[in-house]
Amino acid sequence: MASIITDECQNLILIPLCFFAFLCLIFFFTKPTHSVRLPPSPPSLPIIGHLHHLLFFLLDKPYFYIFDIIPHVFLHMLSSKYGTLLLLRASFFPFILVSSASVAYEIFTAHDVNVSSRNPPTNDGSLLFDTSGFVTAPYGGHFKFMKKLIVTKLLGPNAQVQSRSIRTDELERLRGNLLDKARKKESVEINKEARELVGNIVARMTMGRSFTEENGDIESILSLVAKANASKIKITLSVLIFGQLEKLGISWFKKRRVFKRFDRLLERFLEEHKEKPNKDRCMDMIDVLLAVSEAENAEYKTTRNNIKTFLVELLFGGIDTSVNSVQWTMAEIINNPIIAERLREEVDSVVGKSRLIQETDLPNLPYLQAVIKEALRLHPPVPIIPRAFNQGCTVGGFFVPEKTTLLVNVYAVMRDPNVWENPLEFKPERFLTSLSSGQEEERKRQVLKYLPFGSGRRGCPASSLAYTIVGTTIGMLVQCFDWRIKGEKVNMDECFKEFTQTMAYPLTFTPVTRISTFDLENSLNLQT
Ligand code: HEM
Numbered sequence: 395m396a397s398i399i400t401d402e403c404q405n406l407i408l409i410p411l412c413f414f415a416f417l418c419l420i421f422f423f424t425k426p427t428h429s430v431r432l433p434p435s436p437p438s439l440p441i442i443g444h445l446h447h448l449l450f451f452l453l454d455k456p457y458f459y460i461f462d463i464i465p466h467v468f469l470h471m472l473s474s475k476y477g478t479l480l481l482l483r484a485s486f487f488p489f490i491l492v493s494s495a496s497v498a499y500e501i502f503t504a505h506d507v508n509v510s511s512r513n514p515p516t517n518d519g520s521l522l523f524d525t526s527g528f529v530t531a532p533y534g535g536h537f538k539f540m541k542k543l544i545v546t547k548l549l550g551p552n553a554q555v556q557s558r559s560i561r562t563d564e565l566e567r568l569r570g571n572l573l574d575k576a577r578k579k580e581s582v583e584i585n586k587e588a589r590e591l592v593g594n595i596v597a598r599m600t601m602g603r604s605f606t607e608e609n610g611d612i613e614s615i616l617s618l619v620a621k622a623n624a625s626k627i628k629i630t631l632s633v634l635i636f637g638q639l640e641k642l643g644i645s646w647f648k649k650r651r652v653f654k655r656f657d658r659l660l661e662r663f664l665e666e667h668k669e670k671p672n673k674d675r676c677m678d679m680i681d682v683l684l685a686v687s688e689a690e691n692a693e694y695k696t697t698r699n700n701i702k703t704f705l706v707e708l709l710f711g712g713i714d715t716s717v718n719s720v721q722w723t724m725a726e727i728i729n730n731p732i733i734a735e736r737l738r739e740e741v742d743s744v745v746g747k748s749r750l751i752q753e754t755d756l757p758n759l760p761y762l763q764a765v766i767k768e769a770l771r772l773h774p775p776v777p778i779i780p781r782a783f784n785q786g787c788t789v790g791g792f793f794v795p796e797k798t799t800l801l802v803n804v805y806a807v808m809r810d811p812n813v814w815e816n817p818l819e820f821k822p823e824r825f826l827t828s829l830s831s832g833q834e835e836e837r838k839r840q841v842l843k844y845l846p847f848g849s850g851r852r853g854c855p856a857s858s859l860a861y862t863i864v865g866t867t868i869g870m871l872v873q874c875f876d877w878r879i880k881g882e883k884v885n886m887d888e889c890f891k892e893f894t895q896t897m898a899y900p901l902t903f904t905p906v907t908r909i910s911t912f913d914l915e916n917s918l919n920l921q922t
Contacts, residue, residue: 430793433481433490443483447472464890466777466805473806479790489799493806495813495843497790502842505787506850513782513799527703529711539694541855547682548599549856558753560598564591565866569874576905583900588720589713592863596712600705601663602678618656619709660702712856714894715775719864723769725884725901726820728877733822737761741873747909751869753862764822766864770846772820775894777805779848804845813843877903
């Protein structure tokens, strides 16, 4: 009798268990049937989704090195194999991957407003992932208000004229440093020099202080930026893997120490700006933002957190991108002597040898502009643009559900053989042909296949400033120096570091003075 009861009890436990296991099997091994057609998806596995493709990608390399993952190259390989519009899943994180100019064109023309927000991996209240910032702000009132402010006070044409002297100073400082190295026959890592130049420009325009002067505060910001960037990657990866738990309210991320230190430093800058009104100095972005936050009748109430997060975003968004652009452009110029020659002829004929290149020269230097554009095409510092579909919509004939993350692989788009002739060749001339009037649709297509600054409402608001900084820097390097490298060619291997595409082996050269300092100094003295 006792054994019958025990058997019955066992059955009572076993039957629901088997049923539960059966449900699990169905859940894991059957694909959901949708009445709508979702974008194609390569073979996936339960739980890890498409991550095993990453393993195949790594195993296919001559040597297996886990830190060798270059996300945009891996995703480019996947799209070449499975299609240019894909629905992928990294563990629990589904996303749409776009890799061709035609799909990018459809998205940025038909769905621009719908994809004008980003899905930050987490909103943990730290300075980097807080939606109270600008880069991560959803498309809406706060975003539009901040954008108007940025364009009118920091990045628009008038604001740029006002801050021109800052950039001229910094370019002069860089030229001085390089002349010094040339005299001593010392080599330079151009990304380090450019980092100081761009860091100083961005810091002076936004916070009224430079990296090189003062008591090392800004220097520590730069190292905090680097540390926070490293944390950002860890956080993003953890969210990819443990993201579902975040949704259940289980947080893996405490506010990290690096963000707290950042916060304290910026808090002090804000206090100092409040205590010392800008009598003897130019108005910087902190002054503008503080004034807005205190204005009674401001269109939108800006908080201290908005200001601090925005400052951090400008440092993140502005420095490494421009520095990498300078580095890649110089590397391409050094590796292509015929292009270097033509560039130098243009600079010499337009600027001459008795004064330093200025920002106002840039419109008269089309070949210089074309060289920079071509370097940005082949080596976009931000190779993947993250956005999100706010609402469900149809792309390429497939349905994309609302809130799905969108990744546009601009690296792949700008190497798409259907729209770029010999896409892997460095050929600045491709940017010199202009379209005749009446070809508006074609013009739009040309614009939307070239995406180093993204596109539409969320495109980079600083593209013009970036072209100016990179243009004058490359122009100065071409005008004033020759560059000696070790070996015949620069190694163009790339890697992905701190969310930007950079050179695996930093470009190093010894500058050789080409134009005598005396001529330049003399002309500068005459001008003042
Ligand atoms: C060569 C240099 C640069 C490159 C290649 C670059 C590229 C980009 C890209 C691809 C985006 C995303 C666009 C999109 O989603 O469509 C972006 C956004 C942004 N960039 Fe840049 N950028 C550069 C320089 C700068 C500079 C110098 C600043 C400021 C000082 C800056 C500030 C920003 C900001 C604030 C955003 C966010 C825009 C938004 O979310 O609406 N960038 N940039």
